[in-house]
Amino acid sequence: MSNNHDPKAASGQVRARLDWFKGQVLPHEAALRARLRRIMPRRADLDDIIAEALARAFATEDFARVTGGRAWLFRIARNLIIDQARRDKIISFEQLADFDLIASDQNTEARLEARDELRRLEAIVDTLPIQCRRAFILRRIYDKPVAEIAEEMGLSVSTVDKHIARATAKVMVAIGEFEEFRVGGSLQQDRRAREA
């Protein structure tokens, strides 16, 4: 494709893909994890399947046409599990049937209130090590420049950068980990707000 030779157009494509993935797929990771946990008790298996499913969803060739992100992600995961079940016998086909039943029911969980999400977010950030938390709060909530935070905390700019990256990574993990932590909710709201 000619797009690959034009860096601007290539960047635009990656941007569009990221936005699609954030809006359509990422909000359903925690739900997928919750479903899979019932049939895959081993943590390492679960993580591998989810990482693989997310990576494949991200690589979806014709992503712009996929509007039902949840069904798409669940289908990818299901196919992966079938492959694995054939090969490694990690789970039985009876369990897979359970997974299908659960996956088809999109409204099993009640939506959490936006304030619950906020509360969970606070709980996650509260578990960060002190300096990491402080750097992150000053940067994210009070929008202070990194140089200023470094000065105030008596740390180097690169250390503050590291703290902020670490804190961001922690929140990233939480998004996929906590089933009730409906980060996707606010992501979708953001999206709606932008589109409106």
Added chain:
Amino acid sequence: MVVRYSRIDERERLEDEAARRFLKARTSGTDNDWADAYAWIAEHPAHGVAFAKAEAAWEVSGRLKEVSPRIDPEAIAGPAGRFEAVVGRRQVIAAIFTTAFVGTAATVAVQKASSVVRYRTAVGEAQRFRLEDGSSIFLNTNSAVEIAIRERSRFVRLLRGEASFVVAPGHPAPLVIDALGTRLQAVAGGFNVRLRPDVLELTVVDGQVRVAGQDVAGDRVVMATHGAAIRAGSVAMTALSDTQAARRLAWQGGIVEFRGETLAQAVDEFNRYRVSPLVIGDPEIASVRVDGRFRVGASDQFIGLLSPGLGIRQVVGADRSVLLLRAPDFAEDGRNLTLDR
């Protein structure tokens, strides 16, 4: 399988890397940095997943701003953070425990953190806290501690301000206090620790406190009725008279006491308890000596007494700070002031 990042530590490294790249591009905002990030994403779908998550984490954590207007920005200046103030510790812990876990890295962090207790006091506030092992901590104004009492250890970190400790005996481990890198240990007894701007001030009332030195031979023991000034590993001990010791602990009764301190020192002391500071606007009055006992919150009264006594006038600024200046018709120097009430 497409995934190269199947192992947990590799995934963690990938998450860190994605967060770092995202933050770099977002901070600079230049086309170049974004192009770098997009090129990295194009290398592998797993990079894209991690990058999208980093963006999502950043966007989502912006929601924390919704609760920030309720908080004085000063409240987060302390390392203990502001979450205690907003949510209340009990709520945070409840939120942690109502979340279902399987053993994960995040869970371990949560559980570790949940058994660390943080206490803080606002400016002008003082409060006593009882610990699980029967010890107690009395926090003076604008102070913060983190506490971890375990079966075989007890640990307190003094993050800022001043705290009095009463250490309960009978625990298998001594109470270890970390105060900005200085390590104090006590098996039992009572003592006061104050973080001054350049020095750590220790006052031992009862029992003894071991101060860990920089090297193995360096441990020093501070006995009851002694004070110590600790800085950069050196420990200077002095015996304290009863009245000297009592003055150092007078804050527990809400009192500050001056015996010949300079006005500059008195102003510093009062400012610990004030949100809007007293400011000496004329260097000539800074060295005036002051005697007297005051309630910690009664600095306005203190200023009121200064004015007629020394010819010092006050100007209140828009931020409610109080500028202290020499009254124009008052030219004498070297007057001392006794203001007992």
